[in-house]
Amino acid sequence: MARVLSGIQPSGSLHIGNYFGMMKQMIKLQNSSELFCFIVNYHAMTSLHDGDELKKNTIEAAIDFLALGLDPDKSIFWIQSDVPEVTELSWILSCHTSLGLLERSHSYKDKIARGLIPNTGLFIYPVLMAADILLYDANIVPVGKDQKQHIEITRDIAGSFNNTYGDIFVMPEGEISEETAVIPGIDGQKMSKSYGNTINIFDDEKTLKKKVMKIVTDSTPIEDPKDPDKCNLFSIYKFFAADSMLSDMKERYLKGGTGYGQVKNELLDLLIEYFKPYRENRKQFENDHGEVRAILKKGADKARSVASITLKRVKEAVGINY
Ligand code: ADP
Ligand code: TRP
Secondary structure: OOOOEEEOOOOOOEEEHHHHHHHHHHHHHHHOEEEEEEEEEHHHHHOOOOOOHHHHHHHHHHHHHHHHHOOOOOOOEEEHHHHHHHHHHHHHHHHOOOOOHHHOOOOHHHHOOOOOOOOHHOOHHHHHHHHHHHHHOOOEEOOOOOHHHHHHHHHHHHOOOHHHHHHOOOEEEOOOOOOOOEEOOOOEEEEHHOOOOEOOOOOOHHHHHHHHHOOOOOOOOOOOOOOHOHHHHHHHHHHOOHHHHHHHHHHHHHHHHOOHHHHHHHHHHHHHHHHHHHHHHHHHHHHHHHHHHHHHHHHHHHHHHHHHHHHHHHHHHHOOOO
């Protein structure tokens, strides 16, 4: 059975881009693969320097996953920092990663271009991600398109390490679903916690309404035909509508007579309906943080038992065991 692994940063509330880009696939895969799923709080620390906030986001992200259907009996679910072996492996890998490889990282360059003052952690972020993946001998890593290069970097690091020391690491493959590759935010750019353009999965109805109404569209008048393929609002609507509704909406766009305000109202109804059952589940976990912590602890113990075997193999290869 293939081992599938992926992680998510608790750098803010989880949004529908995270859900359709990664979480939904992961939750589905728990039925057909050996699933490793974790909250990468060390990664979030590259951009979040508020201890209380990081702590809160970490537990909230775990609750989101559980509420959305991640089953801890069918998967290994934990918090990255509860397996300290990952930082040890990250150091070892960083000594086998060329500077040039990291300098070519789009994600790093993009964050700097947006004005983020980079710390060293942000620069070596892909090395820690490689450690996350290689430590658990993952075969498949489902992620959104924005993470494609990070997977390539992981493969580069694993390849050159294996060339030097023999077959130490399993070579992982990225799995990027094309139709959900990039979900736009309310401003039309990629939806991202760091761009302030998200629709969060568990926002209350009032906030959801505010965000949906803010989705940027062009100013084509109500009566004129509109191009669904160029419409940000339609791109989001697509994820929530059943096939028949979608083709109907497409027709209404092309025919004219439907205003964006109307589409937004319909989207809002669909959105609320879509996450309704999960909202109910979430209440249960919100009221029982003790249970959530117990689940995470159990997951960390299982993850650690896998991690320690890989780390031992690596340390023996590089000569750190004595
Ligand atoms: P963010 O950009 O909001 O901080 P993360 O980097 O934590 O999101 O991403 C977590 C997962 O969700 C990754 O697999 C990522 O590819 C996916 N993801 C994030 N935003 C989107 C999006 N707008 N469309 C598709 N997938 C996304
Ligand atoms: N960099 C990923 C993101 O921002 C999160 C991540 C960290 C990850 N470690 C990972 C994803 C390991 C997959 C596997 O989305």
